[in-house]
Amino acid sequence: MIGLSKYGFILICITLLISCKSTEEFGYTKYDLKQNFLYEDISDTTFVVLQKYDANFLYDLKYATEDNFTKQKIYDCATCLLRKKAADYLIKANKAAKQQGYYIKIFDCYRPLDVQKKMWELVPNPDYVANPKNGSVHNRGCAVDITLTDKNKNDVDMGTSFDYFGIEASHNYTKLDSTIIKNRKTLKSIMQEANFSPLNSEWWHYNLNEGTKEKISNFKWNCEP
Ligand SMILES: C[C@@H](N)C(=O)N[C@H](C)C(=O)O
Numbered sequence: 328m329i330g331l332s333k334y335g336f337i338l339i340c341i342t343l344l345i346s347c348k349s350t351e352e353f354g355y356t357k358y359d360l361k362q363n364f365l366y367e368d369i370s371d372t373t374f375v376v377l378q379k380y381d382a383n384f385l386y387d388l389k390y391a392t393e394d395n396f397t398k399q400k401i402y403d404c405a406t407c408l409l410r411k412k413a414a415d416y417l418i419k420a421n422k423a424a425k426q427q428g429y430y431i432k433i434f435d436c437y438r439p440l441d442v443q444k445k446m447w448e449l450v451p452n453p454d455y456v457a458n459p460k461n462g463s464v465h466n467r468g469c470a471v472d473i474t475l476t477d478k479n480k481n482d483v484d485m486g487t488s489f490d491y492f493g494i495e496a497s498h499n500y501t502k503l504d505s506t507i508i509k510n511r512k513t514l515k516s517i518m519q520e521a522n523f524s525p526l527n528s529e530w531w532h533y534n535l536n537e538g539t540k541e542k543i544s545n546f547k548w549n550c551e552p
């Protein structure tokens with residue numbers, strides 16, 4: 328009897344730990360089984376893997392494929408890393424998006440400085456690639472490249488593809504269909520409400536406010552499962 332209740336206790340603990348890994352949507356605290364910490368205990372500036380931290384985003388991490396402006400696979404695997412505070416605000420934005428019938432789909436998150444240097448060599452235009460001398464907010468783990476999908480997970484029309492480096496990608500460009508303008512404005516207001524700022528030249532790029540104050544990083548993430 329005593330032995331049984333001991334096993335029962337262990338079983339309950341394991342079940343609780345697995346439950347805690349679930350996302351906030353289900354009302355649980357986030358617990359990382361592999362790293363053995365409660366996410367609420369870590370600092371706001373710690374890098375978190377968004378895929379593990381919250382299960383409610385869609386991804387098309389372009390630089391982990393050859394389908395990007397460099398035509399090269401730049402990342403070894405499709406991992407989205409962000410500082411915890413940026414992840415928390417992005418989760419807030421995704422909840423607002425969901426309430427309006429959308430999902431946030433992510434193209435890029437943290438980007439090592441060396442990658443920024445490679446990009447700058449190809450496109451030395453600060454409207455489209457931040458100068459690595461100052462560093463991008465991506466290098467600080469506080470910027471995201473994103474779009475919206477509808478509730479069936481189909482991309483909404485934003486007028487240009489991701490990383491289209493031309494005037495048509497600008498928030499100031501108005502010679503577009505009213506639906507496209509409405510879609511860009513929807514994303515912009517969702518992100519601004521969630522403490523992010525847009526970049527005028529790129530409809531997909533958002534910086535966490537005050538994200539420029541964080542340190543630039545150049546680490547590569549581990550691709551082991
Ligand atoms: C390269 C593009 N996706 C991007 O993120 N551009 C901004 C300006 C950046 O490099 O920070």
Ligand SMILES: [Zn+2]
Nearest residue numbers: 470471472532
């Ligand atoms: Zn960007």
